[in-house]
Amino acid sequence: MSIGQIFDDVQRSSVGHKSLIKRLKRLEGIPEFDEDIKQCIFRLLEVAKAEAAGNRLVKFLTLYMQDADASSPTTSAILLALLPYLSAKDKTARYRATQIVSQILGVLSAIDDELYGAIRNELIRRLHDKVPAIRLEAVTALGRLVESEMDDNPDEKDSDSDSDYEAGLLEKLLDVLQNDSNADVRRALLLNLPITPTTLPYLLERARDRDAPTRRALYSRLLPKLGDFRHLSLSMREKLLRWGLRDRDEKVRQATARLFSERWIEDCANTKDHANETQLDGEQQSEQPEKPIAEASIPALLELLERIDIMNSGAEHGVGLDAMREFWASRPDYVDAVNFEDDFWDNLTAESAFMARTFIECCQQDPATQAKLEDKMPEVTRIGFYLQKNLNNLLDTIRAINDGTRPDDDQVDQEFIVEQLLHIAHHLDYTDEIGRRKMFSLLRDAISVAELPEESTRLAVEALRLVCNADAAGEREFTAVILEAIAEVHDTITPSEPEVPDNEEDSFVSARSEVSSEPASDTTPTRTNPNAANVPKQRKASSGKPKPTTEEEEAKALKEIVINLKCLHIAQSMLQNVTGNLQSNIHLESLLNNLVIPAVRSYEIPVRERGVLCLGLCCMLEPKLAEENAPLFVHCLARGNEGLQVMCVKILCDVLLSRGRSSASEDAALDLAPFVKGLRSEYGEVQSTAAGSLGKLMLCGFYSGNEAVFDEACEVAIGENAKGAELLSKVRAAVQVEAAQEAAVVAGADGDAGAAVAAPEKRQKSSSKRVSAESRVE
Incomplete structure (x- = not known):
């Protein structure tokens, strides 16, 4: 059988390639063997990429070269013959030549240095070929070359010329990995580049x-x-x-x-198996065989x-x-292995507490594992004792840190453990009355501690709401307990023997500046003082004491601000967990008048900002209050700092969403002036928030009937080049398409009155589905 007949048989099927290779090897000694092989390869260069026969020929050549001697004349002759075609004008010839060279280089163990350098240079030129398939073959070949260069020069940092030689190629390949427009090329480099400390960051970048x-x-x-x-x-x-x-x-x-x-x-x-492994030190770790699952x-x-x-x-x-x-969800063996014995809870760490929290949350969401959770979990009373123990540890740690006897890192660990236990408290069954009472008392005491961190306080407030009944009576009980806790926290400001002027009452919140001459609000109630009759006598007795120093006054003012912020944070957490009408709950009304309004009037910026946030939450519960305070939010949007402006935009948006589509009058257009003002703000975050708010309103059905004002707002966003303008335009286009589709459905009903009535209901239902469940201010 001649060489031509062998190559002819190779094209028909992949079966029998091994026997054909043996026949070809028997012909190696005949005259003109190399020339005949090259002639067959030259014909292959004309075969298009999609032809299966051409791919079979390339595979056959690769298998043949795999068994050939790397320094044989035939191998060198084939590679030399293909070199000119790597830069041929015809893209098919360039592709086949690059493909064959890439496959041959993948199976050769060694190659002549001069030939290697020539091939390397030609392949580097192919990295910028306009045909992606050619670039793919080039990067596959060069990925193997750079790996072999690293193997030949393990100490490249101490080398001069070799290091530069290798670094130049590696730098080019990393550039292609980052910037090539073809995904197949980038993926080939991702899988073929050696893993070293130099290449690893570039490889991991492909996660994006x-x-x-x-x-x-x-x-x-x-x-x-x-x-x-x-x-x-x-x-x-x-x-x-x-x-x-x-x-x-x-x-x-x-x-x-x-x-x-x-x-x-x-x-x-x-x-223990990894103890014998060396860390990544510049050489690619070989792929280990699969180990049995432990x-x-x-x-x-x-x-x-x-x-x-x-x-x-x-x-x-x-x-x-x-x-x-x-x-x-994917490891039921670990679900069975979890065991919550007393030792587990007595020796909680950050990791074990988080493991318990996620285990409980995931098991409750899966009906198949709920029975296992009931068997493993202790009763509510025991969880309460564990929470109390860790709360005490946290508070002791905080006080020790304030005294300078313990490092700050201890608080981070303890605080995280307490947070996980409070998350667990959100998923407990409070039908157990003894456990419910224990948790009620524990959470109420925890909230009233001024030193408790804000995140733990928020979680404790949410847990307390779950402990109370879900009805209106339970909500009133919840708000009453929170108000008591706020009063106890605020009492830490007032000394045991208050020294106040005769004509000034002891207000519930003193959020005014020391230099303010503004009288207290008429809505600020007074707190009954059981020792009121003795106050003048106490003042006279203490009149001989030295006046406080400037440092003491500053410390007192700072403490007052901190405590007021804490009280407002507790109020904020409470308002985010109530749904009843503000006027029907005397505790909420008292909170508004005695804490929130004085905070909004405060001269201290942090207190005023948090007061505005709480006022916005109150407006979510009372539509009339929202109407009365809308000018205040607009004023803060115009005059406040960036954070306050963002907050006011969110409040105005959420108030509209909470009131629903009916808040837009049939006769008057929706007032979007505050959001347009936000789009024109100098702060990018305010612009983004305003654009996002307008998008929410359009998606929730406010666009219908108010097309003109929304279109004007979108044009302002585009004209001002506001942050989020592009997304806002896409939302408007989507809403317009949906409205057109609904109008077409109504028009195609052939005058059916039922369809005409159903269309608005369908639109209203569709809009209600898009309304976010989180309608409160965040």
Whole structure:
């Protein structure tokens, strides 16, 4: 059989290639062997990429060269013959030549230095070829070359010419990895570049690649090949989880979840095996064979949580919650292995507390695991005792830190543990009356402690609302308890023997500046003083005391501001958890008059801002109050700082959303002047918030009947080049398309009165579905 007949048979089928290679090797000694091979390859260069016969020929040549001697004349002759075609004008010839060279280089163990340099230079030129398929073959070949260069020069940092030679190629490939327009080219480099400390940051950048398969390749192929995830930096672990678990592509999220719950946990479970591994030191770690899945190990899970810095990633919107949600759903063996005995609760750490919290939350959402949760969880009373113990530890730690006897780091750990226990309290069954009373008393006392951090206070307020009944009576009880707690916190400002002028009453909140001569508000009530009859006598007795120093006055004023902010934060947390009418609840009305309004009138900026926020929450509960205070919010939007302006825009938007589409009068157009003013603000965040608010209003049905004012606002956003203007325009276009579709449906009903009546109802129902459940001010 001649060489031509062999190549003819190769094109027909991939079956029998091995036998044809043996026949071709028998012909190696005949005259003109190299010339005949080259002639067959030249014919292959004319075969288009889509032709299967051409791909079979390339595969056959690769298998043949795999068994050939790297220094054989045939190998060198083929590569030399292909060199001119790497820069041919015909794109088919360039593609086939680059493809064949790439495949041959992938199987050769050595090559002549002069030939190697010529091929390398030609392939570098192909990195900028206009045909993506040619660039793909070039980067595949060069990825192998740069790896071999690193293997030949392991100490490249100490080398001069070799280091520059290698760095030049690596730099070019990294540039292609970052900037090539073709996703296949970037993905090929991602999977072919060697993993070194130099290349690793560029490879991990592909987690934000615009191509979903490339991002998926990183999580499903590159990162498992990387080895122990603990070689990565702490910030990079957190970023990879956050980018992957919140990716817009479902397959990327699934790949990230598998990486976390199958590979990373196994790295921690097989710690003793990893003890013998060396850390990443500049050489690519070889891909290890799959290890058997280790048995469920709670210590390994706790280590994994520590490795992703759970105290930061486990916060309110941290990625730790997403990661553990996927973990519990995919690892039933770990669900069975969890055990909440007394030792567990007595020796809580940040990691174990977070593990318990996520376990309880995930099990409650899955009916299949609810029975297991009931068997593992202690009763509510015991949880209350554990919470009380950790609350006391936290408060003792805070006081010790204030005294300078303990470091600040201790508070961070204790605070995180308390927060997780309060999250757990949100998911307990309070039908147990003994446990409910225990939690009620504990939470009420915790809220009234001024030193308790704000996040813990917020969670305690939310838990207390769940402990109280869900009806109106339970809400009144809840607000009464919170008001008592606020009074106790505020009492820490007033000394035991108050020294006040005869004509000034002891107000519930003193949010006025020391230099203010403004009289107290008429709505500010007085607190009954049981020792009122003795006040003049106390003043006379103390008149001989020295006047306080400037430092003491400043410390007192600062403490007053801090306590007022704490009281307002408790009020804010309460207002975010009530739904009743403000006028029907005397406690809410008292809170408004005695705390919120004086805070809004305060000369202290932080107090005034938080007072405005609480006032906005009160307006959500009382439409009449919202109408009366709308000018105040507009004034703050015009004169306030950036934070206050953002807050007022949100308040005005939420007030409109809470009142619904009926708030827009049939006769008068909707007043969007405050939002237009926000679009013209000098602050980008205010512009973005105003644009987002207008978009929400349009999506919630306010556009219909108010097209002119919304269109004018959109034109202002575009004309001012406001931040968020592009998104606002897209929302308006989507709303207009939806309105046109609904009008077409109504018009196509052939005058059917029922369809004409149903259209507004359908539109109203569609709008109500888009209304966010979170209608309160954040």
